[in-house]
Amino acid sequence: MVVLDLFSGAGGLSEGFFRTGSTFVGHVEADSHACNTLRTRTAYWTLKNENKLDIYYNYLLKKISREELWDQANVKNSNDVINSFIGDDTFEDITKTVRQTLKDKNIKNVDLIIGGPPCQAYSLVGRARMQDSVTCDPRNFLYKYYVRFLETFKPKMFIFENVPGMLSAANGKHFNDIKIAIEDAGYHIEIKELIASDYGVLQDRKRIIIVGWKKNKRRKYYQYPEFETIEKKYLVKDVLEDLPKTKPDRMIEGKGKYRTDTNQYLIDSNIREEGFDILTQHETRMHNETDLKIYKEAITTWNKNKKRLCYKELASRRPELINHKNTTSFTNRFNVIKADTPASHTVLAHMAMDGHYYIHPDVKQLRSLSVREAARLQSFPDDFYFEGSRSAQFRQIGNAVPPKMAEQIAKKITSII
Structure with missing residues (x-):
């Protein structure tokens, strides 16, 4: 499965897809520290797949530098991690880089896009802290670029995650705008609030997970996936x-x-x-x-x-x-x-x-x-x-x-x- 990861952060969401053997053609993230984390983790998975984890462990033990780790894992100069803010000035360059990565890896299409824009402008805590300035915060509208990526790469499905407050931000206007934009791009969506503690995490973390499918005339009905829950038996x-x-x-x-x-x-x-x-x-x-x-x-x-x-x-x-x-x-x-x-x-x-x-x-x-x-x-x-x-x-x-x-x-x- 070929995955493009937007607004990647440190790679918590992409880690799950690494575990299922997915191939990534890009992790796009604005924060440079998070990008370095993503590159280090990409080195881990590269070395794991090559049965060379001793190199990675040497890095954890501070026997080699980060640059040596990246160099030995061949991720130092790769375009798998793109350190860039997503906006009008950068969108074309980012898509060009992803297309080049697809070509370099001899891959024709992106199967899945994952990720979610920064949530400060949607979260209840963020809104309380930012007060009136939240209404004009540009992060409210980063979803538009997510939709542009859908229109550009036309994946079979996408996963859009965010905080529960996204549904109520601006009295629901932001979510309604998101839904309309995604449907206009040719995708049907289903939405649920998931709790991390249902999936083996010892934390009551709530997240909105939107699942989208490319519309298909032969397939008129879509159903939200039943993600396997894990029995709660630990403290x-x-x-x-x-x-x-x-x-x-x-x-x-x-x-x-x-x-x-x-x-x-x-x-x-x-x-x-x-x-x-x-x-x-x-x-x-x-x-x-x-x-x-x-x-x-x-x-x-x-x-x-x-x-x-x-x-x-x-x-x-x-x-x-x-x-x-x-x-x-x-x-x-x-x-x-x-x-x-x-x-x-x-x-x-x-x-x-x-x-x-x-x-x-x-x-x-x-x-x-x-x-x-x-x-x-x-x-x-x-x-x-x-x-x-x-x-x-x-x-x-x-x-x-x-x-x-x-x-x-x-x-x-x-x-x-």
């Missing part, structure tokens, strides 16, 4: 238990660093296979003493009473810990990852700013999640390496489609096509 603690305990502002990497062997959840979800022993990016951010005291209050409140810490209540009980004058808005600004529940709350890109919403449940560690822990909650495998600064890594993780959910989507779409 959030299962995704954390083998990682070494740590403190704020620490980095733990290398061989022999896991506390225990892997467990069945990590194996089932493809996060850590048996025998894999290279830990990377178990890096935590620094916290000030006041925040650590609040974290302790938050963890204790949950562990003892199964209640979230209310900032307003904290203000009356421990006024010396209050730094914000406003204690009536965002009263849930501190949140603990609930280890004894079947799914955590949603991992968001905002965790690049601070860790207050993602406090580790162990009061003895007293910190927010590490990069690797956040990646695991999104179901990224431990051999998935995120390029860029720590903030860039958190942002890539928070913006991604969980790979395990993407895998379940990819399996069904592959069988249909």
Whole structure:
């Protein structure tokens, strides 16, 4: 199956299609750090298919540089990853590059287009933060370029993902405009809201998944695919238990660093296979003493009473810990990852700013999640390496489609096509 990936991010959605053996003719992404991550992951899959993963593992162990990895995997100068904003000035160049890649790989057609435009202008949080400026945000209209790609490459199907808020943005006008534009391009669409926890991810992440088919006079009826769900039999603690305990502002990497062997959840979800022993990016951010005291209050409140810490209540009980004058808005600004529940709350890109919403449940560690822990909650495998600064890594993780959910989507779409 030949796939073109638009607005790729770090490649959470494309990871699912890599697992089903898809061939990519382009990952188009504006963020340079995410593009570097995509190129590194493309190197992983290239080397895996050639039985040369020892080269990739040498990179994880810092025995070779990133450039050496890319060079040995022959991805350094490839056009599989296109670092470009999608707009009027770049559209023709991007399509020309994709056509050249099709020619180079001796492929005639694109079977599937996947991806979704950045969601800040559609999300409820983004709208609240941006207020009136959200109405003229250019990201509202990036879907038009998605439609132009459909018109240009005419794939059999497409997968368009976004946040649930897309349906209500501008009182539904944006979604209605999207639907009309796609139908005018010759595609029928079906839409559902999917929850990541139904597909092997220990997170209550909701995503709108639009599935589109090229209209065909011989096929008048289309039905939304039944993606295979996965039985919920694990708890959030299962995704954390083998990682070494740590403190704020620490980095733990290398061989022999896991506390225990892997467990069945990590194996089932493809996060850590048996025998894999290279830990990377178990890096935590620094916290000030006041925040650590609040974290302790938050963890204790949950562990003892199964209640979230209310900032307003904290203000009356421990006024010396209050730094914000406003204690009536965002009263849930501190949140603990609930280890004894079947799914955590949603991992968001905002965790690049601070860790207050993602406090580790162990009061003895007293910190927010590490990069690797956040990646695991999104179901990224431990051999998935995120390029860029720590903030860039958190942002890539928070913006991604969980790979395990993407895998379940990819399996069904592959069988249909």
